[in-house]
Amino acid sequence: MKIVVLDGYAANPGDLSWESLKVLGDCTVYERTAPNEVLKRAAGAEAILTNKVVINAEQMDALPGLKYIGVLATGYNVVDTIAAKERGIVVTNIPAYSTDSVAQMVFAHILNIAMQVKHHSDEVRKGRWTHNADFCFWDTPLMELRKKKIGLVGLGHTGYNTARVAIGFGMQVFAYTSKSHFQLPPEIKKMELDELFSECDIISLHCPLTTETHELVNARRLALMQPSAILINTGRGPLINEQDLANALNNNRIYAAGVDVLSTEPPRADNPLLTAKNCYITPHIAWATTEARDRLMNLAISNLQAYIAGKPENVVTK
Ligand SMILES: NC(=O)C1=CN([C@@H]2O[C@H](COP(=O)(O)OP(=O)(O)OC[C@H]3O[C@@H](n4cnc5c(N)ncnc54)[C@H](O)[C@@H]3O)[C@@H](O)[C@H]2O)C=CC1
Numbered sequence: 001m002k003i004v005v006l007d008g009y010a011a012n013p014g015d016l017s018w019e020s021l022k023v024l025g026d027c028t029v030y031e032r033t034a035p036n037e038v039l040k041r042a043a044g045a046e047a048i049l050t051n052k053v054v055i056n057a058e059q060m061d062a063l064p065g066l067k068y069i070g071v072l073a074t075g076y077n078v079v080d081t082i083a084a085k086e087r088g089i090v091v092t093n094i095p096a097y098s099t100d101s102v103a104q105m106v107f108a109h110i111l112n113i114a115m116q117v118k119h120h121s122d123e124v125r126k127g128r129w130t131h132n133a134d135f136c137f138w139d140t141p142l143m144e145l146r147k148k149k150i151g152l153v154g155l156g157h158t159g160y161n162t163a164r165v166a167i168g169f170g171m172q173v174f175a176y177t178s179k180s181h182f183q184l185p186p187e188i189k190k191m192e193l194d195e196l197f198s199e200c201d202i203i204s205l206h207c208p209l210t211t212e213t214h215e216l217v218n219a220r221r222l223a224l225m226q227p228s229a230i231l232i233n234t235g236r237g238p239l240i241n242e243q244d245l246a247n248a249l250n251n252n253r254i255y256a257a258g259v260d261v262l263s264t265e266p267p268r269a270d271n272p273l274l275t276a277k278n279c280y281i282t283p284h285i286a287w288a289t290t291e292a293r294d295r296l297m298n299l300a301i302s303n304l305q306a307y308i309a310g311k312p313e314n315v316v317t318k
């Protein structure tokens with residue numbers, strides 16, 4: 001069986017091993033693949049693995065031997081799963097491998113904004129503390145998390161784990177989720193989406209990117225938020241209308257945003273969030289801890305093994 005990894009570099013830049021994958025077939029690992037290189041590289045492959053290379057219906061039609069697409073991520077919005085299902089192609093994802101790392105990044109952004117860690121550290125390095133009249137200084141609002149309301153959009157693995165950490169900080173936790181009240185622990189209260197945006201001090205996005213969730217954060221929802229509110233996004237960039245968010249930040253409509261994902265990655269130089277006020281951006285690394293990538297590699301291999309054994313697991317084309 002021919003196996004092609006289209007963009008293996010992000011998951012394994014060299015510190016992990018593809019050897020267990022290579023024993024499963026005639027396997028080629030490409031570090032990166034441009035859209036116009038997909039067909040040539042995947043020609044004759046029964047299985048392709050992709051992290052962020054888009055696979056659409058047209059490409060599936062041009063790859064008649066393709067039977068399996070293993071997404072090297074939890075979010076599988078890069079694959080047209082409806083087209084795959086229609087063509088009998090099995091698509092799998094990697095659930096839950098980075099749950100703890102993502103919750104950690106959510107709070108890295110929240111804590112950085114709440115205490116302005118980087119800003120104050122930079123000011124100290126510039127010598128401002130050395131020349132200060134008092135034993136301390138701060139020049140931004142500093143915010144305690146206890147009793148603050150956090151609103152989670154989506155309560156799957158990363159949403160739920162973020163809720164657990166938030167409870168640890170003594171926060172009040174609310175979620176927009178299809179789960180019933182009976183399935184929720186008593187510390188997590190269910191809320192409608194618009195109410196979540198108007199009531200909560202911090203909103204954090206934990207849903208997949210779908211046609212329904214595309215730009216769920218837009219000018220109308222941002223207008224519901226409090227001027228002191230913070231928006232966190234570790235989900236997918238297109239969950240947010242970025243120009244609307246940049247306007248809201250620049251006009252003090254909301255206080256700050258911490259985002260790990262953008263609508264185009266890498267971003268265009270004119271992405272309005274790159275220069276927006278109080279907008280903190282990490283380059284899609286919530287998942288990228290060594291521990292999480294190690295789990296990802298193992299699960300990618302076991303997913304392919306399960307497919308070869310005729311009992312595919314983590315199938316998203318149901
Ligand atoms: N920044 C990063 O490094 C990472 C980003 N992600 C992104 O985060 C997303 C969530 O990851 P997990 O929590 O692990 O996925 P998950 O599949 O465990 O949870 C997603 C939850 O969202 C819910 N959902 C679906 N549509 C919804 C809607 N319209 N409104 C509210 N909730 C909705 C689902 O029912 C599910 O409970 C992934 O789809 C991916 O896009 C995931 C891992 C790493």
Ligand SMILES: O=C(O)C(=O)CO
Pocket residue numbers: 051072073074075076098287
């Ligand atoms: O696993 C995911 O969904 C990620 O965003 C990392 O690629």
